[in-house]
Amino acid sequence: xxxxVLSTALAAxxxxxxxxxxxxQEAHAGGNMIVTYKDDVATLDPAIGYDWQNWSMIKSVFxxxxxxxxxxxxxxPGLAESYEISxxxxxxxxxxxxxxxxxxxREMTAEDVVYSINxxxxxxxQSPGQGFxxxxxxxxxxxxxxxxxxxxxxxxxxxxxxxxxxxxxxxxHIMALNFSYxxxxxxxxxxxxDFGKKPVGTGAFKLAEWTLGQRLVFEKNPxxxxxxxxxxxxxxxxxxxxxxxxxxxxxxxxxxxxGDGIPPAKFVEVMGDPxxxxxxxxxxxxxxxxxxxxxxxxxxxxxxVRRAVNMAINKDRIVQVINGRAIPAxxxxxxxxxxxxxxxxxxxxxxxxxxxxxxxxxxxxxxxTELFVMNTDPNPRIAQAIQQDLKAIGIKAxxxxxxxxxxxxxxxxxxAPMIWSGGMAWIADFPDPANFYGPILGCAGAxxxxxxxxxxxxxxxxxxxxxxxxxxxxxxxxxxxxxxSEIYMDVMKDAPWAPVFNEQRFTxxxxxxxxxxxxxxxxxxxxxNYDYVFIKE
Amino acid sequence: xxxxxxxxxxQSALILLGVSFITFVLLYVLPADPVRQIAGRSATPxxxxxxxxxxxxxxxxxxxxxxxxxxxxxxxxxxxxxQKTEVSALLVSRLPATLLLMVxxxxxxxxxxLTLGVIAALYRGRALDNMLMLGxxxxxxxxxxxxxxxxxxxxxxxxxxxxxxxxxxxxHLVLPALTLGIxxxxxxxxxxxxxxxxxxxxxxxxxxRAKGLGRGRIILGHALPNAILPxxxxxxIDIGMFMSGIVVVESVFGWPGIGQLxxxxxxxVDIPIIMGVTLVSAVAIVIGNLLADLVAPLIDPxxxxx
Numbered sequence: 131x132x133x134x135v136l137s138t139a140l141a142a143x144x145x146x147x148x149x150x151x152x153x154x155q156e157a158h159a160g161g162n163m164i165v166t167y168k169d170d171v172a173t174l175d176p177a178i179g180y181d182w183q184n185w186s187m188i189k190s191v192f193x194x195x196x197x198x199x200x201x202x203x204x205x206x207p208g209l210a211e212s213y214e215i216s217x218x219x220x221x222x223x224x225x226x227x228x229x230x231x232x233x234x235x236r237e238m239t240a241e242d243v244v245y246s247i248n249x250x251x252x253x254x255x256q257s258p259g260q261g262f263x264x265x266x267x268x269x270x271x272x273x274x275x276x277x278x279x280x281x282x283x284x285x286x287x288x289x290x291x292x293x294x295x296x297x298x299x300x301x302x303h304i305m306a307l308n309f310s311y312x313x314x315x316x317x318x319x320x321x322x323x324d325f326g327k328k329p330v331g332t333g334a335f336k337l338a339e340w341t342l343g344q345r346l347v348f349e350k351n352p353x354x355x356x357x358x359x360x361x362x363x364x365x366x367x368x369x370x371x372x373x374x375x376x377x378x379x380x381x382x383x384x385x386x387x388x389g390d391g392i393p394p395a396k397f398v399e400v401m402g403d404p405x406x407x408x409x410x411x412x413x414x415x416x417x418x419x420x421x422x423x424x425x426x427x428x429x430x431x432x433x434x435v436r437r438a439v440n441m442a443i444n445k446d447r448i449v450q451v452i453n454g455r456a457i458p459a460x461x462x463x464x465x466x467x468x469x470x471x472x473x474x475x476x477x478x479x480x481x482x483x484x485x486x487x488x489x490x491x492x493x494x495x496x497x498x499t500e501l502f503v504m505n506t507d508p509n510p511r512i513a514q515a516i517q518q519d520l521k522a523i524g525i526k527a528x529x530x531x532x533x534x535x536x537x538x539x540x541x542x543x544x545x546a547p548m549i550w551s552g553g554m555a556w557i558a559d560f561p562d563p564a565n566f567y568g569p570i571l572g573c574a575g576a577x578x579x580x581x582x583x584x585x586x587x588x589x590x591x592x593x594x595x596x597x598x599x600x601x602x603x604x605x606x607x608x609x610x611x612x613x614x615s616e617i618y619m620d621v622m623k624d625a626p627w628a629p630v631f632n633e634q635r636f637t638x639x640x641x642x643x644x645x646x647x648x649x650x651x652x653x654x655x656x657x658x659n660y661d662y663v664f665i666k667e
Numbered sequence: 668x669x670x671x672x673x674x675x676x677x678q679s680a681l682i683l684l685g686v687s688f689i690t691f692v693l694l695y696v697l698p699a700d701p702v703r704q705i706a707g708r709s710a711t712p713x714x715x716x717x718x719x720x721x722x723x724x725x726x727x728x729x730x731x732x733x734x735x736x737x738x739x740x741x742x743x744x745x746x747x748x749x750q751k752t753e754v755s756a757l758l759v760s761r762l763p764a765t766l767l768l769m770v771x772x773x774x775x776x777x778x779x780x781l782t783l784g785v786i787a788a789l790y791r792g793r794a795l796d797n798m799l800m801l802g803x804x805x806x807x808x809x810x811x812x813x814x815x816x817x818x819x820x821x822x823x824x825x826x827x828x829x830x831x832x833x834x835x836x837x838x839h840l841v842l843p844a845l846t847l848g849i850x851x852x853x854x855x856x857x858x859x860x861x862x863x864x865x866x867x868x869x870x871x872x873x874x875x876r877a878k879g880l881g882r883g884r885i886i887l888g889h890a891l892p893n894a895i896l897p898x899x900x901x902x903x904i905d906i907g908m909f910m911s912g913i914v915v916v917e918s919v920f921g922w923p924g925i926g927q928l929x930x931x932x933x934x935x936v937d938i939p940i941i942m943g944v945t946l947v948s949a950v951a952i953v954i955g956n957l958l959a960d961l962v963a964p965l966i967d968p969x970x971x972x973x
Contacts, residue, residue, distance in 0.1 A: 169931050173749070173750055253718075256721065258709070261710055326751055342923075368921070370921045370923050371832055375921060378820075533699065533933075574711070
């Protein structure tokens with residue numbers, strides 16, 4: 131018997147913006163919002179764009195089969211009206227919402243979904259998201275450029291069927307990822323490599339202007355399939371603006387949101403002024419900052435040494451170093467992630483205990499090592515604080531402060547004994563505990579060039595992870611999360627990382643911006659969920 | 668004249684070839700892999716290798732460099748690794764802003780530098796001279812970022828005379844041009860001062876005085892045109908020095924020029940853009956020097972092109 135997970139009616143209700151939990155005030159339609167960024171927007175091609183700046187814009191221009199309720203991590207149907215999962219968890223059948231049109235006026239069909247997913251997997255596209263589709267049958271052949279995915283078909287214009295090679299509970303999240311967003315073949319072929327500059331999607335906004343190096347203007351899509359959304363007539367993204375200058379402009383009311391956030395050097399000043407502080411929205415973020423220890427090299431091949439490092443770091447003080455913009459972390463998952471173990475206290479801050487562990491490991495006199503760190507503020511300051519803590523137990527860590535790309539390279543090559551992950555590593559791609567494991571703690575990432583910088587590979591835990599992700603029945607979601615919680619607790623016993631803090635997000639918005647606070651710290655749309663915010667009056 | 672220009676052009680082409688080679692070598696040995704940046708965090712080793720192959724980065728160094736030069740000869744600077752946009756399109760979109768800022772800034776620094784240099788020379792050894800020379804020392808050593816933010820804070824935020832960064836109108840141009848102008852003026856004022864002092868001691872100035880010419884006429888009509896010669900050569904050299912300042916100033920003022928593009932590309936190891944910007948800068952320096960050499964004989968007939 132197949133399970134109908136979401137009925138059409140339920141899906142339609144969930145899609146209604148007025149009922150979305152994040153929508154607390156009455157929305158006004160119209161107006162233009164201005165957001166600024168330091169860096170250029172790289173691309174709006176959903177198969178290629180892979181940073182938070184372009185992700186949230188891509189989310190406004192395109193849609194996927196699945197989506198999230200605004201301001202939350204709760205999945206809801208997007209372009210799919212409903213879906214069914216076969217009892218063995220291997221077949222997903224999506225029924226498409228009828229009448230959805232691309233910005234070029236053509237109606238979207240199941241063939242477009244098939245084309246878009248195949249395009250993301252095709253090696254010629256060079257998509258950084260290719261690996262996310264590994265559970266679809268025929269992935270290996272398709273990823274090697276030997277034709278389309280065998281496990282993906284469109285039996286009719288309104289139905290898409292995925293056959294998986296293994297049950298995978300994260301699959302619906304993958305269908306909500308930008309890499310799965312639906313693009314029209316004819317527009318992609320017409321624009322060629324420039325599709326990222328001439329995007330055509332089904333989303334709430336369409337790109338009206340892109341002046342390279344200066345601004346992008348997104349205009350409301352009047353035919354958007356969710357009625358009444360978006361509220362804004364348009365939003366403008368101005369690029370090339372230093373965060374300090376952007377803040378000055380925000381303070382003068384010239385812009386609505388500094389997209390890069392409040393610069394660290396200005397944070398205390400802003401929060402100390404009640405007028406400005408009340409315009410700042412704080413929220414959790416699916417992020418963990420951690421120190422990796424290369425478990426394949428002495429002295430970090432000894433678990434006692436790794437545990438000692440965990441106990442030596444004064445996390446509260448590091449949070450102070452960044453003006454309280456985070457909460458101390460005790461495990462890989464951030465608190466807002468499902469599967470987070472609430473009753474786990476983590477390693478205590480205990481320098482005497484840490485010294486004892488070092489003695490047990492045969493390093494009573496400590497040792498010399500290197501701590502790699504990305505060279506932008508506040509990361510070197512954080513590394514210095516860690517360095518001081520380690521010195522207190524006899525570990526002399528020389529700081530290697532390098533450009534981001536160089537630290538990533540050293541981490542991938544396994545030449546960095548310790549790395550402070552800040553500014554480079556993990557913010558979740560999707561809100562599921564699995565996303566914090568595979569590439570950064572699993573064996574698959576512990577290869578030359580992989581993102582598992584501690585090179586930690588525990589085959590038993592990998593097997594447990596596969597087992598957990600095989601539980602696809604939504605009724606057994608808690609069982610699955612409990613398994614993930616166990617996995618992360620086992621990781622902490624082996625201590626390949628010292629989790630340090632979970633960053634909090636602080637978004638400064640102009641007084642005229644309306645919409646629930648959650649929209650301004652939306653966990654999947656950074657800095658804001660452009661589709662649902664509005665201008666008061 | 669024609670053979671001189673031809674010779675200089677050949678020299679310039681060789682210089683550009685050298686610049687392209689050195690930059691290519693430096694980026695080749697850089698301990699950062701652009702393919703990792705493109706492939707992202709979840710890439711399998713197979714994906715990484717596939718992208719490396721497609722970009723030709725698995726080829727030996729000289730094959731890659733030869734390929735780059737061949738494309739360059741056909742006017743193809745390649746596509747950005749991360750934006751997938753043609754580098755030439757990115758450069759063309761940003762060059763006008765940089766050229767505008769450069770011209771305005773050079774005008775500012777020359778105007779400020781010459782004025783202060785002449786005044787210092789005329790008041791040689793006095794308090795005003797010492798003050799101006801101390802001031803020039805401060806301006807050449809002041810951090811660009813600090814001066815830019817200071818001007819922005821005072822004239823835009825506090826006084827509200829100019830917009831807080833951006834591009835498009837004359838008002839947007841004033842502060843970035845002034846920042847670069849103030850910072851660069853120190854060199855000009857120092858050179859102008861010593862050049863002016865040399866000229867003021869020359870025989871023809873004494874003759875002019877003996878003939879009873881007025882002080883203003885002597886300074887403006889005789890001393891200045893002769894003292895200005897070293898400045899012409901310096902403007903050519905200055906274009907090269909300008910590039911580093913432009914990166915910072917463009918970033919602070921949100922000026923959409925190639926300095927800003929370069930800075931972003933360096934952070935992301937987007938090699939085709941870094942190569943493109945370096946070559947454009949090198950071309951600007953070469954042209955600047957060539958123009959300076961060509962203009963010098965027009966001002967001073969004693970100088971002959973050889």
